Amino acid sequence: MIPSYTAVVPAAGIGSRMAADRPKQYLPLGDSTVLEHTLLGLLKHDTIGTIVVAIAEHDAWFNNLAIARHPRIITVSGGKERADSVLNALQQVATEWVLVHDAARPCLHPADLAAVMVAGQQAQGAILACRVRDTMKRGNGLGAIASSVPREELWHALTPQCFATTTLRQALTDALACGASITDEASAMEWAGFNPALVEGRADNIKITRPEDLALAQFFLKQTVDSCQL
Template identity: 40%
Template sequence: MHLLIAAAGSGRRMGGDRNKLLLPLRERPVLAWTLEAALKAETVGWIGIVGQEIDRAAIEALITEAQPLAPAKPIHWIEGGSTRQQSVLRGLAGLPEEASHVLIHDGARCLAESALFDRCAQVVLEGEAVIAATPVTDTIKRVDDQGCITATPDRSELWAAQTPQAFAVDQLRQGHAEALRLGWEVTDDASLYERLGWDVKVLDAGPANIKVTTPFDLIVAEAVLSFREA
């Protein structure tokens, strides 16, 4: 199974001056935790890290440090684009010719466990596109531009989309080609499938698969890692 890790973000919402994936989490960069889990996944045999050129030296240093965890699994640098959508498209172009299925994972979801990669891989190898997700527990309100509530969706039908997301490579490339042709902009690959009327399954990732976006998320992530090691 081939895996693309999206690592071309920034530190704007984190309030930092650099890519948030390079910020320390328990004395290691956030991305190091993501990469370690991916390397330990039994189904993952090839990894591409899609990042910005400004971060290349730092990310390649992480690759060198992590590679001994799984020497037989190649890890490649791929230069990303200005948006996540463009970065995934470049990642798809960087896959080996033999790649038939791909996992796509946000590097900021550094608490994803290796078993989650394997569970998603199993579903896609059985012929279905799939995303990790978690049921919404809050009551969600739809609000207009005046800040007034307009609707309350049925919570039982709502899931928070996460990663990994897993797809057949040819179909995902087709979806991205349609997005380019029609001028669509999406924030995750499952949205392409949704717009095209293609089925995508959800797989419950559990409560810990958070995305590190703010300083508070770093505190939560540290607590989760400490709990796992206890």
């Protein structure tokens, strides 16, 4: 199969909420690291030709990983913010379509990856997302509730997010030039006037943010391995 996608993995963040001695993407997760699990999940899909990993300028960990020498993985220098890192990586993307996936989401299911690829080509791009299940509250800035927020049509944005490469590159370039607040790739596309599709994904596609997330991710990864062995 001819590769038609490139995956971009912004991995220049420091993950300060983990209070660890290294960025969260390099923390141990089972016999590997968070980032290695993330990259392996993408490498398993044969339509992804190259993975571009954006790392911090003085990253002291990536080149020590065995996966850093994989022939389908290249690196670029990350930027100050996520959007800067992604834009730097996009300069190395030659395929028509690109996937952007968080470095700290190691539990991506193959079916979700395939679904967002299909939806991205059929719409104005697409993202994996989960419906909000809990009652939502808006704070008043003083540690108390200001109001309840209806959860209908509220979604948690996940990754990967899939877009046409040239369109995403232009949207990010223009948004950053105008000083827009860009929290993910979809927000840049929204700023540019597009309406990316929502692809309902699995709730176990968690992002490692706090120390307790590591044990949960390990549990989810074990469930995936066990199901594949049945």
